[in-house]
Amino acid sequence: MFSKFFKKDPLQVITFQSYGTNTHLYARGRALEDESINLDSKNWFQLLINSWKRFETDEIKFTVLNIRLSDDTVFKVKTNHRGYFTINEPSNSLAKLCNEEGWLSYEVAYDDVDVLKKITSENRFPGQILIPKESTEYGVISDIDDTILQTGITSFLKLRVLFNTFFKPASSRIPLKGAAEFYHQLHRGSTGNESNPIFYVSHSPWNLYRYLKLFLQHNNFPKGPILLRDFPKPFSGKKSLQDKKPQKQHEIVNIFKMYPKLNFILIGDSGEHDGDIYIEITNQFPGRVLAIYLRSVNNKRKMEYVKQLMQNYDQTPFLLVKDSQEAIIHARGNGFIS
Missing domain, CATH: 2.60.40.10 (Immunoglobulins)
Known part of the structure; x- marks a missing residue:
């Protein structure tokens, strides 16, 4: 029994x-x-x-x-x-x-x-x-949380993040407007016939891998590698040693090293530390970042911080965009998409 x-x-x-x-x-x-x-x-x-x-x-x-x-x-x-x-x-x-x-x-x-x-x-x-083709024009590395998926990371005590993660199925999560269209245009590249790789990176744990994969599939984002992080088991009593650099940054560095001849477009948001990470990556791999797009979030303090970063930075195009359409206009003007 x-x-x-x-x-x-x-x-x-x-x-x-x-x-x-x-x-x-x-x-x-x-x-x-x-x-x-x-x-x-x-x-x-x-x-x-x-x-x-x-x-x-x-x-x-x-x-x-x-x-x-x-x-x-x-x-x-x-x-x-x-x-x-x-x-x-x-x-x-x-x-x-x-x-x-x-x-x-x-x-x-x-x-x-x-x-x-x-x-x-x-x-x-x-x-x-x-395995990207040798003829690939460029790669795209994109954050997930609040870049293409609204999580509420800037909400009070991140309560909205918890609600969205625990009480909303992946199929009902709504992507940020125009994001899938923009990513498909980047995937197709300047000729409209390319297969530029899209890499999705996130600070979310691997435990959410299938959840996030289903979200990307359900909302017709281009298929790409999904790179998350390890997360300690709840109530295990063990705390993992935190590296000085976030795992997301290590993953991005590994991608750059894996493809030393490939340039990249970096996409993130102003809610967390994407601006700092992307600037450090650009300095570490000079000449290989074609553009940085950060989606603005509804947080005045974080927005002001990103604007200060942008004022002191001129190595590559660095845009704070309200929506995907602004990024599309810039990408088309710079020959990234057709």
Whole structure:
């Protein structure tokens, strides 16, 4: 009777849309028990339960995974103490395995004998990484929170952020007006026929990966790598050591290093620290940032701070825009879009 009640959830591997090059495989994901989260639910109580499940995870720690490419090349990787895995390895001729948009598909499977005994479904979990074409004009790196998704990050005690995250399904979240159209124009580039990569970065935890992925898909944003951060488990009693630099900044630096010949457009908002991060990135990689677009938020103090940043900065176009249309006009005037 009670054995059924305490039955373990089936296992899964959540793969994160990542990126790489023709000679470099960079794949990421997480091995977890499958809590059967209904992403389409709109019932407030079920949404609260879903949020709890996202953060109170049961990880599959220190287990070996096989990553198999379509040409049957296999890489082995081991998950860490939080169930995460990263494979960051040289490889050969990966571009030939990609589709027309530059996406390389792979499969992940559990390799541990003891873990395999617990698999109740097919031991195959799909993943993809983006490998931009050599002819790519430029890349776009965009924040998510309050840049394309209104979160309320500047609200009192960030209460609106909590309400939106815990009590609103991804399918009902409304993107900021015109953002998807602008990003598609950047993706198509100056000729209208390009496949410029779009990278989505956020300070949100990996626990919200599928939530944010569904939001981007539901609102027809261009498909791209989604890069978040690790987050300590609630009530674990453990505090992770905070780096001096935010994880979002490390991810952006890694993208610049992965593609040393590619220039970028950076998009963020004035609500957090995007202006400071983007200026530091521009100084670190001189000549490689084509433009910085910051969407203005309804916070007078933060707006004044960003305006001061802009006054003392002239290395690359730096615009504080009210809406996507202002950014579109500038991008078209500078030949970024058709």
